[in-house]
Amino acid sequence: MLHPISRRSLLGGIAATGALAMVHPFSARAAAGQAHLRIMETTDLHVHVFPYDYYGDKPNDTMGLARTASLIGQIRAEAQNSILIDNGDFLQGNPMGDYIAYQRGMKDGDMHPIIAAMNVLGYDGGTLGNHEFNYGLDFLFKVIAGANFPLVCANLARGTLAANPRDDDLFLKPYTILERTITDGAGATHPIKIGLIGFVPPQIMTWDARHLTGNAATRDIVRTAEAWVPEMREKGCDLVIALSHSGIGQQEWAENLENASVPLAAVPGIDAIVTGHSHLDFPGPKFDGLAGVDNAAGTISGKPGVMGGFWGSHLGLIDLLLERDGSSWKIASHTCEARPIYERVDRKVVALVPDTPAVLAAAKAEHEATLAYVRxxxxxxxxxxxxxxxxxxxxxxxxxxxxxxxxxxxxxxxxxxxxxxxxxxxxxxxxxxxxxxxxxxxxxxxxxxxxxxxxxxxxxxxxxxxxxxxxxxxxxxxxxxxxxxxQIAPGAVDADLINGxxxxxxxxxxxxxxxxxxxxxxxxxxxxxxxxxxxxxxxxxxxxxxxxxxxxxxxxxxxxxxxxxxxxxxxxxxxxxxxxxxxxxxxxxxxxxxxxxxxxxxxxxxNWSFAPAGGATVLFASSPRAGAFVEAVKTMKIEPAGDGADGFALFRITL
The missing domain is CATH 3.90.780.10 (5'-Nucleotidase, C-terminal domain)
Structure with missing residues (x-):
């Protein structure tokens, strides 16, 4: 089995807390020499362990690794073989992260609550995101020292870059190879080597210059992959999965793209890609019509891909039907989805999964200390x-x-x-x-x-x-x-105001x-x-x-x-x-x-306002709560304009 029983037991049988597990079609129909592999991804957790909004000081059913964990348990129960990976931005992003960084601090040997929670879930690997550097390199490496899983990053080097990517003095290993045993449809076990290679946006050198200038350097994501992926293949990887903390953007390569996942997925030797950074879910409607992306098939440059939302809102899921190809494996078929932890019904959030007690327990003390801090x-x-x-x-x-x-x-x-x-x-x-x-x-x-x-x-x-x-x-x-x-034409009627x-x-x-x-x-x-x-x-x-x-x-x-x-x-x-x-x-x-x-x-x-536009009316979306504050805006006429999508309300401005 790819995922050992000892890790499953840490979850306390959480699959039973959700809907009855159903075997995935790939597991049901896999024959001898065929195997079903599930790749599960979290991304952009931003320290959200509890389903709790510290800013509003209230529970929030749209977030929290403790909720995502219940999906993980269900999904493991639906397949014979699975791995769990994190795609970065786990360290900063809510008051718990700030409390640890600025109030409690991290001494050598201390355990960070997000790492403690991730250890409970038995991650197989992960990479770094841009927000991992917000508190400095010393803090980062004290935190990740507690991880019970490998973290990789191929394009982040100490000091300055070498002439060749393979000669860079990297802070972390560029990749790791998971040597596992996989069970096929007939119950026979086989060895498999799964390579994980990670990437961070080169823009961290600007965004966190105060911590990184003179201490670190970054390479272009795609050029780095082109240097390292062949070595992974030479070392016998059956599958290479790119952990891309980079959004799904343009198809054409350009030097040091921030959102480089489309040209990255096109690198020969990469079989599948998990993405993040953009706080979106892929496959999803926001990616319809994007060059190099097939939203219906869940592919990026023809490779299976996923982006699992943010703050634990979704679990990215790639299902692969593998076939033996001589002594190695190839992908015969795939499905991809970003599975949510909640849905909206009549503007109300409805939780789809419960908390996982073991994950809550891992961060309980820090959660309570954070509440005292923020209050x-x-x-x-x-x-x-x-x-x-x-x-x-x-x-x-x-x-x-x-x-x-x-x-x-x-x-x-x-x-x-x-x-x-x-x-x-x-x-x-x-x-x-x-x-x-x-x-x-x-x-x-x-x-x-x-x-x-x-x-x-x-x-x-x-x-x-x-x-x-x-x-x-x-x-x-x-x-x-x-x-x-x-741009709004003079006299336009209910034009969309905001460029999304x-x-x-x-x-x-x-x-x-x-x-x-x-x-x-x-x-x-x-x-x-x-x-x-x-x-x-x-x-x-x-x-x-x-x-x-x-x-x-x-x-x-x-x-x-x-x-x-x-x-x-x-x-x-x-x-x-x-x-x-x-x-x-x-x-x-x-x-x-x-x-x-x-x-x-x-x-x-x-001190600023809109110039008149010939009586044009425009629409913009805000919270339904905004209606209570319309009168506070003195520079224009704003009125309610009905319901918007995804729980928003629409408002009309006359210019």
Missing amino acids: TAVGKTSAPLQSYFALVADDPSVQIVSQAQTWYVTDMLKHTEWNDLPVLSAAAPFKAGGRGGADYYTEVPAGDIAIKNVADLYLYPNTVQAVVVTGADVKDWLEMSAGIFN DFPSYNFDVIDGVSYRIDLTQPAKYSSKGELLDAEANRIQDLKFNGQPIDPEQKFIVATNNYRAGGGGNFPGIAPEKVIFQAPDTNRDVIVRYIIEQGTINPSADD
Whole structure:
């Protein structure tokens, strides 16, 4: 058997807690010399062990490895042979991760709760994601030292790169070979060698430059695979599975693609691919019509592939019917699915599987300590903090971030050569629905504000940085941000407002200036920062201190290390423009600001709005809860417009 009985026993027979296990057709029809292999994938867990939303301080049935574990038990019971792998981004992403990193810490020999939970489930292997580096290399390697399974990464090297990928001084093994015994349809056992090779986005060198510059280097994902996969074949691998912490993007190869899974799957010698990073589920409707991807067949460049959602929302599942080919194995047939842990019925979330007690127990102490940590009050807010309209109007949840950043950077630079330059602040909404779902918004009532609320406002452990730019750069920065909106014809009726390919964390609002966005103009830049139309001019009436902005005037813009380092590919923003790198995270700065103020007033100052568009109406999706806050938006008319998909509500704006 591929999966030993001892590992199954750790789950306490969890398959019995769900629906009655049914044998998969591949297992039912496999003959002598044929075998059914199930490849199970988790990805982008982001420390979500419990089905619990620490930001909202309430249970949440859409997340949690303890729920995914019940699927794992069911799926193992449906097949004779299975392996379980993780595709990265397990270490950062919720307050439990921050509590361990910043409060409890990791000493040599300590066990991290996400690793403890994964050990319960008996993973066969895994790779690293980009968020594994957010807390630094020393922290990362103390954490993964506790894993009872191999972690691999082929394109992350110490120091600098060698002339050849095989000569790089890698932090982890590039691949591992699982030498297992597989049972065929007649009950006979055979040896099989399954190779796992892992990849991380090269962009970590930008996103976590403060931890990695001078200490690490990354290679292009596809070129790295081309170097190592032949060696895996030479060592007798029957199957090679790529663990790609990289999204499903363009078909054509380009150097150092962030979302490289389509050209990666095309590398000769790779048999199947598990993906992630994008927080989507594949096969799924969002991938219809994508070049190199067959959504119906579940293939990427013709190879079986899967992406298992995020936060434990799905279990990625590739079923292979293998046939003996001489002394080795080949894939005769396959099926792929991303199996969910919940469904939505009439806007309500319905859990499809129960908790797995052994997984909860592995992280119980840390869960309780995290609850105590996030419930600690640090001040008060005089107005509600909510992000339901953060993409369509100046927003209190973004406003407070900018207020704190401006306060901090002004103080830090007051005795420097930059003291006389005006300080602006750029901040983006992080929880604004989208791929996170209809519940993925911030809502903090007036009154006490706790650490959990600050973490809810600012999800990532970024550090504060400041750049010096010109007035022309400020305008281009905002032109890039305005790419989140579709172009709207004057007088249009109920046009879609939001470009779904543009992530909300790249919708920067710059405080300290005022401006309007003309949606009748085309976007100047694509979501990737590519120049689309040099003559486009969405940003209108851009003013500083009530006067048209001087394109030559210099400004300091407070932001984070991701943006200042080039994240999001904003025009004119690059590391050489950084004048200040703070030792403090943006979240810590927000906490300190609230403590100093005692009571904050986060009411939006309406420094930006949409320009008129001939009475056009546009639709956008938000939470059904947003209706209670419509009156808080003063710059436009917003009205309910019925139900949207996947639990969202639609709202109409008249321009």
